[in-house]
Amino acid sequence: MSRITRERLRAGDSLTAASINDRYSDYTQTAAIDENNVRDGFVDVVHIPSSNMLINTVHSVINANSIYHTSPTIISPTTSFAAPTPVAIGQAALGSGWTITGDDVLRVYGSLQCKGHIAADPNTIGSDAALDVQDFGSSATTNLSMATHLWVVQLQWDITSAALGAWATIPGGNNFQAVFNPTAAAGRARYGAPVNELEGCAFVPAYWSGAEFWHSGGTANGTTNTVFFTTGWRNVPLTWSYMPGSNVTVYGLRMVVHGVYHPWNKAGNINGLGLDYTFGAGAATARLHHDSASISAIHMRKY
Amino acid sequence: MAYAPTTVTASTPVPSQTLRDNDDALRVYLHEGIIAGDLKASDWIDTRHIQPPTQLVKRGLQTGVTGVAGGQSVRPFERFTFTGYATTGGNRRSNQDLWDVVPDTALTIPLAASAKVIYHWHVAAVVGPDTTNPSGAATPVVLNADRRVYLAPYMMEFDEELTGSKVDKTALVEIRQNTSGFHATVTNRGGAKSPYHWFGYGQRSGIMIKSFSASAGAENIIHVGLAHWSLVQRSMLLNWTVSVEVYYD
Numbered sequence: 001m002s003r004i005t006r007e008r009l010r011a012g013d014s015l016t017a018a019s020i021n022d023r024y025s026d027y028t029q030t031a032a033i034d035e036n037n038v039r040d041g042f043v044d045v046v047h048i049p050s051s052n053m054l055i056n057t058v059h060s061v062i063n064a065n066s067i068y069h070t071s072p073t074i075i076s077p078t079t080s081f082a083a084p085t086p087v088a089i090g091q092a093a094l095g096s097g098w099t100i101t102g103d104d105v106l107r108v109y110g111s112l113q114c115k116g117h118i119a120a121d122p123n124t125i126g127s128d129a130a131l132d133v134q135d136f137g138s139s140a141t142t143n144l145s146m147a148t149h150l151w152v153v154q155l156q157w158d159i160t161s162a163a164l165g166a167w168a169t170i171p172g173g174n175n176f177q178a179v180f181n182p183t184a185a186a187g188r189a190r191y192g193a194p195v196n197e198l199e200g201c202a203f204v205p206a207y208w209s210g211a212e213f214w215h216s217g218g219t220a221n222g223t224t225n226t227v228f229f230t231t232g233w234r235n236v237p238l239t240w241s242y243m244p245g246s247n248v249t250v251y252g253l254r255m256v257v258h259g260v261y262h263p264w265n266k267a268g269n270i271n272g273l274g275l276d277y278t279f280g281a282g283a284a285t286a287r288l289h290h291d292s293a294s295i296s297a298i299h300m301r302k303y
Numbered sequence: 304m305a306y307a308p309t310t311v312t313a314s315t316p317v318p319s320q321t322l323r324d325n326d327d328a329l330r331v332y333l334h335e336g337i338i339a340g341d342l343k344a345s346d347w348i349d350t351r352h353i354q355p356p357t358q359l360v361k362r363g364l365q366t367g368v369t370g371v372a373g374g375q376s377v378r379p380f381e382r383f384t385f386t387g388y389a390t391t392g393g394n395r396r397s398n399q400d401l402w403d404v405v406p407d408t409a410l411t412i413p414l415a416a417s418a419k420v421i422y423h424w425h426v427a428a429v430v431g432p433d434t435t436n437p438s439g440a441a442t443p444v445v446l447n448a449d450r451r452v453y454l455a456p457y458m459m460e461f462d463e464e465l466t467g468s469k470v471d472k473t474a475l476v477e478i479r480q481n482t483s484g485f486h487a488t489v490t491n492r493g494g495a496k497s498p499y500h501w502f503g504y505g506q507r508s509g510i511m512i513k514s515f516s517a518s519a520g521a522e523n524i525i526h527v528g529l530a531h532w533s534l535v536q537r538s539m540l541l542n543w544t545v546s547v548e549v550y551y552d
Contacts, residue, residue, distance in 0.1 A: 017313040024308035024325050027332060034343040054419055054550035059512050061473040067453070109510045111476065232479035233451065237508050294473055296510050298421065300550070 056098045056299035062090025062255075065291040069113070069233055072289040075151075077260045079277045079284050083177045083191050084258040086154065088167075091254035092295040096162055099249045100242070100299060107298040110202070110238035110255050112153055114290040116231040118207040122149070123226040124280025128190075129262040133211055135224045142224035145279060147209040151259035151288045152176070152273065155200035155240050158252040167254060171242060172199030176258065180274055181266035190264055190274030198273070200240035205231045206260050206286050228282065233289075243302065253295050260286050305341055306332035382407070383541035386428075386452055386531040402455070402470050402530040408545050409528025411461055417516040417552045422456050422527045425508040426543040431480030433536040450534045451479045456511035461524035470530050471511050478505035480535045514552075 004026045013019075029037070065071060078084045089112070100106050123130065125143040132141040154173065160166035169175045180192035209228040238255065260283070264274030277283050308325040311317045384406050408424060430452045455475040457465060515525055527547060531540070 017311045017315070017317070020311050020317070020322070021308075024329070027306045027329055028308070029341050030305065031340065031342065031344050033337065033341050034347040052550065052552060057419055057512050059473070064473065067472070067475060067477070111474065111509060113477065233477060234479065234505065235476035235507055235509070292473070292475075296512055298512070
């Protein structure tokens with residue numbers, strides 16, 4: 001609101017109820033006082049309460065095994081049409097809880113040493129994520145996996161109590177416990193989640209596959225030979241941030257792993273991940289090996 | 304409380320007490336009665352006026368910096384550097400973690416008070432191929448298939464020397480080199496059976512959080528950066544970016 005600019009009273013002016021009321025009403029300023037109403041230095045450092053930008057931090061090291069992977073933890077996949085079972089791989093306890101207000105932001109960073117492992121051929125006719133490649137010099141085809149299978153590493157939180165017995169899906173996430181494409185043809189439905197509900201997720205390639213002697217315009221004869229490998233050890237980063245609309249108290253953060261999934265599309269052209277247990281002998285042998293992990297979290301003011 | 308004057312009514316005598324009460328209420332309001340609800344709701348106080356500074360009397364230094372302190376990046380293919388078992392002195396032995404700094408990933412920051420320092424980093428690497436036996440070396444402890452490059456952040460006092468104890472191995476990441484059996488030469492090349500690039504190329508990122516204390520009136524100069532330790536003969540690091548956040552306690 002601008003400064004009060006009403007003219008002063010002059011001799012001969014009529015004094016009415018309205019003019020009196022107007023002069024007093026000039027000072028009733030709901031949500032109007034700003035820099036035009038105050039003097040320089042009206043607000044200064046001493047008026048500001050001490051409040052750190054950074055409110056809480058945690059760095060939790062999980063499962064600190066050898067960096068040479070001499071004894072990794074091994075996780076098995078879901079191998080039938082059933083809801084996946086998330087396997088916890090460690091947590092960061094936040095003590096009596098961090099209360100994240102509407103003026104705060106929660107930033108979470110996770111890291112996991114892991115590798116996808118497979119012991120049998122995933123290249124199988126009828127697999128969800130496969131395509132036919134033509135053999136050299138013949139009309140025969142060989143089924144080749146597109147090697148898009150992956151493990152999901154997912155962030156969860158506990159906003160119930162410090163007992164950390166009520167882990168839940170974070171906002172923007174999905175618990176993967178529902179069938180992603182329930183109207184699919186018999187035998188084609190998959191548990192999973194759409195891509196717009198994958199906040200706080202990271203993904204690990206389950207294996208690598210390829211083909212030699214496939215038809216690429218050459219003249220040699222032969223049958224396509226498919227090959228597959230386990231993927232190498234790697235670190236998978238996971239990040240998530242959250243600015244709640246109202247206060248929420250977070251008591252713990254943890255990472256879980258489940259799989260194996262591949263990209264999937266359902267009616268309405270909605271893309272997502274579908275739990276897959278059909279990629280031949282490879283499906284039952286898929287494993288996620290993991291070693292050390294960490295969760296770092298930062299609770300800070302937005303401004 | 305907000306100013307709420309008594310309204311006078313037209314064609315009605317105005318008692319002098321009413322005007323006096325209104326004037327008295329206005330005096331009280333202007334002295335102590337302005338409340339939060341009277342202030343404009345949108346931002347109007349510039350934050351540069353309220354940043355609480357820290358003054359170091361002996362050094363004549365006053366700083367109000369908190370939050371992002373700095374960072375640097377190298378755009379793709381503008382620069383690269385190398386890592387290798389010779390550089391880090393490990394000679395491909397997995398039982399000796401001898402670390403060295405990655406150039407242009409470090410920042411030196413003077414802390415005016417106790418603070419939490421958050422270091423973010425990202426780097427891409429091409430690791431290997433290395434299928435050789437080190438000439439003149441003892442039998443390599445690390446097998447071909449297990450050779451890898453480790454990257455980890457470090458934070459230390461400015462005048463300290465980088466050692467393994469300064470590196471945060473809990474924030475360590477790794478990039479494995481080429482597939483076991485990969486051959487770079489025409490003879491016995493693996494092709495699809497032994498792909499190189501699937502394993503040997505990696506992009507990694509990470510974070511490190513560390514608290515530093517600084518006594519009043521003193522200045523604590525810290526050095527934060529990225530270190531590498533290689534079990535591979537030679538590898539290339541490229542396209543790295545780092546940033547640092549510093550928040551005073």
